Each structure stands twice: as structure tokens, then as C-alpha cells.
Amino acid sequence: xxxxxxxxxxxxxxxxxxxxxxxxxxxxxxxxxxxxxxxxxxxxxxxxxxxxxxxxxxxxxxxxxxxxxxxxxxxxxxxxxxxxxxxxxxxxxxxxxxxxxxxxxxxxxxxxxxxxxxxxxxxxxxxxxxxxxxxxxxxxxxxxxxxxxxxxxxxxxxxxxxxxxxxxxxxxxxxxxxxxxxxxxxxxxxxxxxxxxxxxxxxxxxxxxxxxxxxxxxxxxxxxxxxxxxxxxxxxxxxxxxxxxxxxxxxxxxxxxxxxxxxxxxxxxxxxxxxxxxxxxxxxxxxxxxxxxxxxxxxxxxxxxxxxxxxxxxxxxxxxxxxxxxxxxxxxxxxxxxx
Amino acid sequence: xxxxxxxxxxxxxxxxxxxxxxxxxxxxxxxxxxxxxxxxxxxxxxxxxxxxxxxxxxxxxxxxxxxxxxxxxxxxxxxxxxxxxxxxxxxxxxxxxxxxxxxxxxxxxxxxxxxxxxxxxxxxxxxxxxxxxxxxxxxxxxxxxxxxxxxxxxxxxxxxxxxxxxxxxxxxxxxxxxxxxxxxxxxxxxxxxxxxxxxxxxxxxxxxxxxxxxxxxxxxxxxxxxxxxxxxxxxxxxxxxxxxxxxxxxxxxxxxxxxxxxxxxxxxxxxxxxxxxxxxxxxxxxxxxxxxxxxxxxxxxxxxxxxxxxxxxxxxxxxxxxxxxxxxxxxxxxxxxxxxxxxxxxxxxxxxxxxxxxxx
Numbered sequence: 001x002x003x004x005x006x007x008x009x010x011x012x013x014x015x016x017x018x019x020x021x022x023x024x025x026x027x028x029x030x031x032x033x034x035x036x037x038x039x040x041x042x043x044x045x046x047x048x049x050x051x052x053x054x055x056x057x058x059x060x061x062x063x064x065x066x067x068x069x070x071x072x073x074x075x076x077x078x079x080x081x082x083x084x085x086x087x088x089x090x091x092x093x094x095x096x097x098x099x100x101x102x103x104x105x106x107x108x109x110x111x112x113x114x115x116x117x118x119x120x121x122x123x124x125x126x127x128x129x130x131x132x133x134x135x136x137x138x139x140x141x142x143x144x145x146x147x148x149x150x151x152x153x154x155x156x157x158x159x160x161x162x163x164x165x166x167x168x169x170x171x172x173x174x175x176x177x178x179x180x181x182x183x184x185x186x187x188x189x190x191x192x193x194x195x196x197x198x199x200x201x202x203x204x205x206x207x208x209x210x211x212x213x214x215x216x217x218x219x220x221x222x223x224x225x226x227x228x229x230x231x232x233x234x235x236x237x238x239x240x241x242x243x244x245x246x247x248x249x250x251x252x253x254x255x256x257x258x259x260x261x262x263x264x265x266x267x268x269x270x271x272x273x274x275x276x277x278x279x280x281x282x283x284x285x286x287x288x289x290x291x292x293x294x295x296x297x298x299x300x301x302x303x304x305x306x307x308x309x310x311x312x313x314x315x316x317x318x319x320x321x322x323x324x325x326x327x328x329x330x331x332x333x334x335x336x337x338x339x
Numbered sequence: 340x341x342x343x344x345x346x347x348x349x350x351x352x353x354x355x356x357x358x359x360x361x362x363x364x365x366x367x368x369x370x371x372x373x374x375x376x377x378x379x380x381x382x383x384x385x386x387x388x389x390x391x392x393x394x395x396x397x398x399x400x401x402x403x404x405x406x407x408x409x410x411x412x413x414x415x416x417x418x419x420x421x422x423x424x425x426x427x428x429x430x431x432x433x434x435x436x437x438x439x440x441x442x443x444x445x446x447x448x449x450x451x452x453x454x455x456x457x458x459x460x461x462x463x464x465x466x467x468x469x470x471x472x473x474x475x476x477x478x479x480x481x482x483x484x485x486x487x488x489x490x491x492x493x494x495x496x497x498x499x500x501x502x503x504x505x506x507x508x509x510x511x512x513x514x515x516x517x518x519x520x521x522x523x524x525x526x527x528x529x530x531x532x533x534x535x536x537x538x539x540x541x542x543x544x545x546x547x548x549x550x551x552x553x554x555x556x557x558x559x560x561x562x563x564x565x566x567x568x569x570x571x572x573x574x575x576x577x578x579x580x581x582x583x584x585x586x587x588x589x590x591x592x593x594x595x596x597x598x599x600x601x602x603x604x605x606x607x608x609x610x611x612x613x614x615x616x617x618x619x620x621x622x623x624x625x626x627x628x629x630x631x632x633x634x635x636x637x638x639x640x641x642x643x644x645x646x647x648x649x650x651x652x653x654x655x656x657x658x659x660x661x662x663x664x665x666x667x668x669x670x671x672x673x674x675x676x677x678x679x680x681x682x683x684x685x686x687x688x689x690x691x692x693x694x695x696x697x698x699x
Contacts, residue, residue: 321383
């Protein structure tokens with residue numbers, strides 16, 4: 001941590017004056033050593049060849065430090081993953097901080113360090129950014145926006161309209177970890193658990209799938225907010241197909257399942273930050289699983305269902321006891337039930 | 340998970356369905372009391388697996404659904420106008436009052452917090468000594484011990500900025516009201532396993548005898564529910580009307596004595612308005628005189644008035660088991676989980692929400 005002569009962020013750090021420069025010089029510019037960033041221009045200037053993928057995401061998570069990570073790495077991984085889901089290789093991201101007055105500098109430092117590690121980990125450069133400070137009560141410690149650019153993989157043909165009957169639906173890892181980890185530390189809901197957020201970059205796994213299978217990988221989505229069920233519903237609606245899932249194969253960690261049971265929450269609607277759904281040509285499905293399983297975080301990847309011609313726009317789950325139920329869109333936030 | 344996975348076993352389910360098919364000879368109407376049971380029946384597709392001559396009627400056992408509109412209005416008033424920190428269980432905050440829900444009050448700046456245990460509300464009171472904290476204590480007998488405990492703890496620790504807005508309801512008086520209603524003609528009941536875990540089974544034995552109606556205390560998993568249905572049908576076919584306990588892995592006849600003692604330290608039985616059903620005598624808990632300083636109704640001199648409801652909403656008929664959710668003209672049209680017109684659509688345990696969510 002750089003030696004700062006202040007312990008908390010104040011309005012002055014967002015004024016554009018000396019305090020802002022202190023914070024940026026010793027904090028931000030010192031930490032992120034991208035040549036493009038060091039030019040300290042109003043924007044980043046660089047050269048890109050080929051088709052690009054471009055995405056943006058804002059992170060407002062509460063609490064900012066959670067079991068398994070913090071808002072910093074989440075902000076990098078989230079945008080990296082959105083680029084990866086387009087079938088692109090992430091290259092550059094922007095980092096925009098909205099800090100609430102009173103944030104401890106050591107907390108900010110820990111968050112920025114997590115940003116740096118997460119970015120280096122996937123070989124992306126932070127090339128531009130912004131820092132604003134808002135009055136106490138007008139924010140929630142810190143909000144982060146990241147915008148990212150990636151170069152499309154030459155073999156990628158990720159397009160929802162290419163989905164057709166019999167395609168396999170694959171999930172790359174255990175579901176519901178992130179949402180339940182956050183819930184376990186939310187005020188009023190605290191329960192003891194060792195559930196960790198799954199925040200992690202998915203680009204490596206995704207790129208190796210596209211390298212190998214090209215256009216047979218038809219769609220990639222990371223089921224963040226709203227979880228697996230929401231993403232699959234969006235797909236079913238947009239493509240006018242039915243999706244049938246097998247309940248007894250969903251990968252889910254024991255402790256996550258127990259927490260969901262206890263709170264009365266359906267894990268299919270719980271947020272994830274380190275898994276993806278892939279819709280692939282049936283003929284390559286088992287090979288896709290083989291490749292995914294060669295990655296540390298793809299060990300529990302599995303085919304969870306298939307695309308159907310029947311019942312367009314509906315997602316079904318075949319229940320364990322043989323019944324069938326519709327998995328609809330969630331209305332509002334999932335709330336823990338009373339008893 | 341032990342005591343869970345085996346109760347979701349496909350093989351046991353098939354056998355139980357075969358048994359039920361071979362026993363049943365006539366049409367029977369069975370009411371499952373608890374919203375959790377309704378949810379499980381729908382979620383697991385059991386309603387479609389039962390023989391046609393068994394009709395499952397969905398009971399009023401969703402505490403969030405039967406909390407009167409007037410009571411929600413008071414909670415909203417406390418949060419918006421009296422500047423209290425209003426703590427509530429999660430599924431209560433979305434339920435519409437006359438003008439707005441607690442969630443809408445929160446959006447307007449009220450300090451509404453979702454908690455999982457009333458002891459967390461007490462913690463919030465301890466941490467915010469300059470504010471008043473009110474916990475919206477809704478629920479059946481199941482949640483009453485923990486809610487009462489928070490009041491006992493508050494008194495013991497000298498916490499004076501805490502009170503509860505009690506809207507507790509009791510199951511047996513509701514069952515009696517349903518059985519006394521000539522329209523309903525329920526032949527048998529699956530009683531709510533969780534409620535009986537606290538209260539035991541004695542009250543239900545009396546109801547079964549008085550109304551000559553079989554009652555089976557039943558759990559919530561597919562095998563539980565089918566065992567409960569089988570036991571109920573067997574009794575009906577044999578002309579028996581007894582209290583049986585399917586949920587023996589959890590429910591003891593005497594219930595949980597310690598929990599009951601805690602309830603009656605803080606609460607006394609009183610009349611209670613049920614949303615959609617009406618006033619049922621001796622069907623709720625109110626805070627007793629000894630703890631009246633922890634009763635938000637007393638503390639803020641609140642008068643609960645009748646709230647406004649959508650006239651076309653059939654919540655009352657649904658809660659009494661007279662109508663199925665999809666028989667309501669609002670169902671799926673102007674009434675959906677994102678814009679609920681009646682409480683059974685808003686709570687995840689409500690029958691309307693279960694039907695909507697699982698695509699009936």
C-alpha cells in the first residue's frame with residue numbers, strides 16, 4: 001500500500017485538484033502500468049485489427065468485500081466474461097470509480113489491488129478511467145463501471161439465431177455459488193457457511209472451446225443476475241424454442257444446496273459469476289465436456305438439457321420424481337421465505 | 340442430504356402413487372393447509388400424477404397471504420411516517436397494501452430491512468439506539484417462538500427502542516372455520532408439519548373428532564405428501580376420522596414444550612382478521628399486557644382499519660379452497676407476480692404464485 005497522508009476518501013479526492021492528483025499518482029497510476037494509461041490523456045488511443053466485441057457493466061455489489069472476493073476483481077472478471085461470451089479475446093478495459101465519501105483508503109487499495117491482479121491474470125490492460133467522489137449517503141462505499149474491448153476469435157460464430165432443435169445445453173460448473181455467498185453475509189440474513197463466490201475469468205475455457213469446435217459452439221452466456229433459469233428463458237423466448245432440463249444432473253455444491261433449501265430459494269435463479277452456459281451442436285457435446293473437464297473450474301461441467309421443437313418459448317425441468325414443471329421468468333428479486 | 344433426498348426418491352413416489360390408485364374408489368377433496376405443501380405439490384408435478392378422483396384443495400396456510408391489508412398499511416405508515424426502521428421477512432415486503440407495499444415504501448426512502456431472524460431485528464435495534472425499530476411479526480405458530488424470544492431478549496437486555504407489529508395467525512381455528520363453512524365440503528386435511536413441530540398434535544385430534552374428519556400431519560417433500568395423501572384416503576375409504584402423524588421424523592405429539600412456553604410468555608390468543616377469509620375468533624396471537632411496551636400497536640397507538648382490495652380478486656375463495664387460482668379472471672392477466680392484485684400471487688408460498696410460476 002502506498003504511503004498516503006490520509007486514511008479516508010473525502011469529497012476533495014473527487015475535486016480534480018491536488019487531492020485527486022495525489023490519489024491518482026500514488027494510487028492508480030502507480031499501480032496500473034499500462035503504457036497507454038501512463039500517457040494520461042483524456043482517452044486511450046490504440047490500434048485494433050479485426051472485428052471487435054465491446055461491452056460495459058456496472059458493479060454495485062453490497063457488501064464490497066464478500067466471501068471469495070471483492071468488487072474489484074468482480075468488476076474485471078464480469079466485463080472480461082461478457083467479452084468472452086461474445087467469442088472474443090479481451091484486450092482493454094476502462095475503470096471508472098464512484099466512491100462514497102468516507103471509504104477507507106486501505107479498502108480502496110485492497111479493491112484496486114484486486115483489479116490489478118484480475119486484469120494481469122487475463123492479460124488485459126486498464127487503459128483509461130475516471131474517479132468521482134459522492135457525498136456520504138449518496139453511494140454505497142464504491143461503485144465501479146468497467147467497459148471492455150476484445151478482438152473476435154476468427155472461428156467464433158456465436159449467434160442466438162443459429163440454435164436449433166436437439167442442440168445440447170451445457171453448464172460449465174456448479175450453480176448458485178456467488179448469489180448464496182453474498183446472501184450469507186447480507187445484513188439480516190447472515191448464516192454461517194463456507195460458500196465462496198465463484199468470481200473468476202472464463203475466457204481461457206471459452207477460447208479453447210472455440211479453437212476446437214468453432215461454429216459448433218452456437219451460443220455462450222454467463223448466467224449472472226437472474227441465474228441459469230433467467231438466461232434460458234431469454235433464449236427460449238428470443239429463439240422461439242423449448243428447452244428441457246434434467247433436474248437431477250444440475251451441478252451444485254452440497255453447502256450451496258443446503259443454504260438454498262434453508263432459505264427457500266431456487267438455485268436456478270441465483271446469480272453466478274464464474275460459470276457459463278453453452279449451447280452446442282449435439283454431435284460435439286460430449287467432447288465439449290471432455291475439454292471443459294481438463295480445466296480446474298470445469299470439473300463439474302455437464303449437459304443439463306437440450307433444445308426442443310415442442311413447447312416454444314418455455315423452459316421445462318423434468319423433476320426428480322418424473323413430473324414436469326415450467327421454469328418461468330422471475331418477477332422481481334428472489335426473497336427468502338418466511339417458514 | 341439425509342432426511343431429504345430419500346423423500347424425493349422416484350421409486351418410492353411410484354409405489355405410493357400405485358398404492359393410492361389401488362385404494363381410492365370415490366371422489367375425495369383433500370386440503371393441504373400449508374403453502375409450502377402447495378408449492379411442493381405444484382413444483383414436483385404431483386397434482387398431475389394423482390388419480391382424477393382426488394382433488395387437492397389449497398388451504399390458507401401462507402402467513403404472508405392472510406396478513407390483512409390494514410396491517411400492511413400500518414407497517415407502511417410506521418416506516419414512512421414514523422421514521423422507524425421497519426424489519427420484515429423477505430416475502431412480506433412485496434405484498435401490496437391499500438396504497439403501497441413495504442418495498443414501494445422503501446423506494447420512497449423508508450428504512451425497510453429484510454431479515455431472516457427476529458433476533459437480527461433486535462441486533463439492528465441495539466446498533467441504532469437513536470432510532471426505533473419495529474419488526475413485522477407475521478406468521479403461523481411456527482415463527483411465533485422466535486418472534487416472542489426477540490421480545491423476551493429485548494426486555495432482558497434493556498433494549499427499549501424495539502417493538503413488534505404482531506400479525507400472528509393460528510391454524511386450528513382456521514381449519515374449524517373452513518369445516519364449518521357449508522360451501523367448502525373438505526373431506527380430509529393434510530396438516531402443516533412445521534406448525535405441529537411447535538404445537539404438537541393434540542389440538543388436531545380434537546378438530547378431527549369434533550368434525551369427524553381425518554387429519555394427517557404431513558411433511559413437505561414428494562414422498563411425505565404422497566404418504567400423507569395415502570393415509571388420508573385410506574381413512575376416508577374405511578370411514579375413519581382420526582389424527583395421524585406422517586411427519587414423525589420431526590413432529591412429536593406433545594410438540595416443542597420449550598417453544599410453547601416462550602410463545603405464551605409473550606403472547607395471548609385473540610381474534611384475528613384473515614385477509615380474504617374474514618374475522619376468525621381466537622385465531623391469532625397478540626402481545627400480552629406484561630410486554631405491552633413491545634407491542635407496536637400500543638406503542639404507536641395504531642388503529643388497524645380495513646384496507647382496500649381489488650374487488651375482482653378471488654383471493655378469499657382461493658384461500659378457502661373454493662376456487663383454483665386460474666379460475667380467477669385476473670389470474671395471469673392483470674394479476675401476475677410482478678403486479679400482484681392479491682396476496683396469494685405475491686408470496687412464493689401463495690397458491691396463485693405457485694400456479695403462475697410453474698405454468699398451470
